[in-house]
Amino acid sequence: MTLSLSLIMAIGPQNAHVLRMGLRRQHLWLTVLSCAAADIVLISLGVLGLAKLGGLSDKLLGALVGAGVLFLTVYGWQAFQRFLRPDTAPVPTAMPADGTTARDSTTTARQAIASALAFSFLNPHAWLDTAVLIGTASLAYGQGHTTFGLGAATGSVVWFLLLGSVAFWLGRRLNSLRLWRLLDGVVALMMWGTATTLVAGLF
Template sequence: MSFALASFPTFTAGMVLSMSLIMAIGPQNAHVLRMGLQRQHVGLTVVVCMLSDMVLIGIGVLGLSQLGGLSDKLMGALVGAGALFLTVYGWKAFHRFLHPQVLNLDPATAEATSPPTTSRRQAVLAALAFSWLNPHAWLDTAVLIGTASLAYGASANVFGMGAATGSVVWFAALGLAAFWLGRRLNSLHLWRALDGAVALMMWGTAAFLLKSLF
């Protein structure tokens, strides 16, 4: 019980970082939203995105945690680079907060009366493509989360489990929200609040990473 309580802050930190990175709307999230709004294979799409993110997070945490023991300089460089990326990402989210825009989820079929039908195979392949062929997904999960885990030393695996949990929670919530709320989800006020929260969480995590260097 005492170990679980001691690990809770690290687990929570991983979860918060993961969600703050994923919440920044990109191709992967836009695809989940699109499938949810069209009500086509939402659950299947969400599961594929969840599993893909969990594997990418594992690659980052387990791989980069091995590098942490090579030298203090290497660890400092990686943590510093991660803090820089988070600061830049936070600024981008803050810029979207100042200049909010709703998503154009499907411009190719904006004038169509109904969306094209997607098969299960097409849904899986599309979700895999948005997860594995998207450089931002690799940067967010394998690189940034893996780098951030270095600051937690022996507890890096707990941090990684928290990050994976954050991914599961986010994609499940996003898929359900898109399915049940429909186009009311795609509102200016919602995206502005979301981007504001993302900016604060990213900057807060960047500050923690920089603090760990001293």
């Protein structure tokens, strides 16, 4: 659990996406559930088999890097467009009685799930941290590797619930167009920076 938390706490694309959905109050808990479920799948792959196979193959890793770079570049471009034209990204309105906001109409539940899963499965760092690193570490526990995997999965669930709660709390109190523009600018730079790092890692 400690290893899982230490790996996931860095503000990467996945965490930035959860924060953004929470601050904008768009399908936050669906996003949290999707990210946690994806991490559980990756951790299970590592603990139950991937580590014993020696990690990811070069071809699979190359395919993940290519897909991840494309996804992060496109998502970064969309965030940059919102940064340039903040008028297209209105500030969230007060929460109605049903718990939705005016922004909910801009993102469907299916799109929210697809985005969360893409940030999880198309991020090579997520595969290396969860499937490979945690999976390899579990080998040191012998027959207790399953318990180790459960602890790591628990750490992931705890983190996303905590991150989602903080983002939700902030989203109810921050209502500034300047903040949303700053957030989109930071997200664009983070996505492009991660994509550049992935490409550089190939050489």
